[in-house]
Amino acid sequence: MRVLACDIPSREGDSAEVCGWVHRIRNLGGITFVLLRDRSGMVQLVYDEEPSFGQETVVRVRGTVGASEKAPGGYEIRAESTEVLGLVAAELPLPVNKELDQVGLETILDHRVVSLRNPRIRRIFEVQSELLAAFSSALRKRGFTEVKSSKLIGSGTEGGTGLFSVDYFGETLYLAQSPQFYKQAMVASGLERVFEIGAAYRAEKHDTARHLNEYVSLDVEMAFIDSDSDLMDLETEILGEMFQSLTENHGKTLEEYGARVPGAEEFQKTPRVTYDEARQILKERTGKSVFEITPEGERELCQWALDEEGVEAVFVTAFPRKKRPFYTYPEGMKTRSFDLLFRGLEITTGGQRIHRYQELLDTLPRFGLTEEGLGDYCSVFRYGCPPHGGFAIGLERLTQKILGLQNVKEASLFPRDRKRVRP
């Protein structure tokens, strides 16, 4: 019966079987120390003769557990029998058991299958898995239903640009940029509160540290809201719970990355400023006139929030109509919509939607759109639709900002960008 590395301390004096990857081999003359890696951590094996396997070989080892002051974790296993389960057939293209500071991101991504063996890199995705679990759990306990919508669509709700086309039995379909239509349809159907975790596609030629052409979107949509304030309240709560989960279950990883997540109470203080106020704040802090909130401006606004409220996050609200999609709920020349900036990066866009059919029809010409051109979108509002709204969190961006990664691609297992289509 296999024992995980993390459970070895409880087996002192017993015989134990461990399985894993050979992480490091140190031959000290008569004795060889082997560090074995499994999903739970590391354990030291001791061999009296130098073993014949090399680094990264997968082995099953039986031996006796003993305390050892010098062993990592305080225990080691005197190896009695070793079975090689998986051989190494080629030289490692990059080091698995060393810091990868000197290795460029392109190399890390080219050799993703190997670089993920590096525990520090692998832990990015253990954090991401926890974020998925905490997101779902926070929403389920608030009465939300998880949905799965089609990613093959006939036309885009965000306009026709930026879509990848798919040859669907000779017909041209597109990969969905967001489940916007579907999540609104589900809310209107009576589910009221839905969330979806799914892929989203943007055929944009950006090649920056902030962009991916395929990413995981954490989508939320909720009925019977009074305004977009309800959405910001909800997002603050669920992000607070997601941060809390990380603190509880991945404290070591956060420490390793020198990362700190805001406490739930601290995150509650996230200020909300209108788009115009944000521009004013930037003007005051930089001394320059501000027409648009640029990526640099987003970083400065988070710095402002940190200075003023002690939290590196800020909701920017009341975006001008022309900066938001046609379906955004208008309020004069502004909209009931928001971005959430976290540590200098926009990680969420959200807002209330127009829910009245006639109002939607009246809005379309202003955006150069027609009911027919939007496919089935408008049908959602034809049969009685409650006031509603929602938001979407980019999973990779959130992971990136939590761990302080330089590039969003580091937080995608197998990223796709303008040039990268493999592995």
Place this chain on the structure above:
Amino acid sequence: MRVLACDIPSREGDSAEVCGWVHRIRNLGGITFVLLRDRSGMVQLVYDEEPSFGQETVVRVRGTVGASEKAPGGYEIRAESTEVLGLVAAELPLPVNKELDQVGLETILDHRVVSLRNPRIRRIFEVQSELLAAFSSALRKRGFTEVKSSKLIGSGTEGGTGLFSVDYFGETLYLAQSPQFYKQAMVASGLERVFEIGAAYRAEKHDTARHLNEYVSLDVEMAFIDSDSDLMDLETEILGEMFQSLTENHGKTLEEYGARVPGAEEFQKTPRVTYDEARQILKERTGKSVFEITPEGERELCQWALDEEGVEAVFVTAFPRKKRPFYTYPEGMKTRSFDLLFRGLEITTGGQRIHRYQELLDTLPRFGLTEEGLGDYCSVFRYGCPPHGGFAIGLERLTQKILGLQNVKEASLFPRDRKRVRP
């Protein structure tokens, strides 16, 4: 403060505000009864004058809660004020508050946005949401990490046929048929135990009650197995837990559908028969020679399992090599692989994989494949890979079979088939 329909009984004598859709209106001369539907259920409203709104209008109503023997659920609200939140602008294309037995599936799917308002139809997806939660939870507590892999791939591991092509900045990519390569890569990287919930695409021209061209695949992959028996043990356990969750949380829906899920103990009895034994069983039961296990044979095998073991499920194991993909772990002319048949339908394919690099290379020519032609696939095995295997459950098929739906498309929110690309 809004009160949900399900909480109305606790508000007797109080004033309460409810929001929802007008499900049914009955005018009895001087008095009008309105049944209001929200995500939690129904509540009866009583109006002294006939209200001006029609069916499916979305309203917010304030009034006093009182007990009433004749009201569904035993309570009703005397309406004091009503606010219309969402108007109905068109005639309903199909009934929302009646049985849909007389309405064909094509009509139900054409008008998905409306048919989902029918509570019976909507509940299919509440069940599906619970299955997603229970699947994740069963795996997480066994040390599995949730991963999200790219759906845009350069080539298929299942051979090049049956793939939808995507125009990716002028290059041709394909929509993944399964996360096979990625989940194996993650296992080999040291995560050991991974699962993924994601879309899978099959460009097959089937148009049957069992096929979808886009479906949700519940993928599992696990290292350090001894054989595919470990995988069947795991699947039996997690399906048992998923069934258990449905019994606990969706008993009413199961009842409404006349559906029964196997108890965890009952499901443990699921027999395992080899492919050859399965053919023999079919021969004995039908009196005919059996060369292939057809869909009809799958139904008969489940009937056999019910007769013999009292459970409508059977694992068919040891498929011949030529019936399985190249990566399947061979055992003579057979393989360590299985299908799980449930209520007459294959809901899972799984098996142990070849994990030794050289063995994999030796296998390729037999399938007419080359290392280069498989893109990055073989690189997973070059640097030390543990014995491993996995399986995938089709979410829509599982939902279909649990609720006894005629067609798998009924269990897909927005199904895609040969002809259906909208809504």
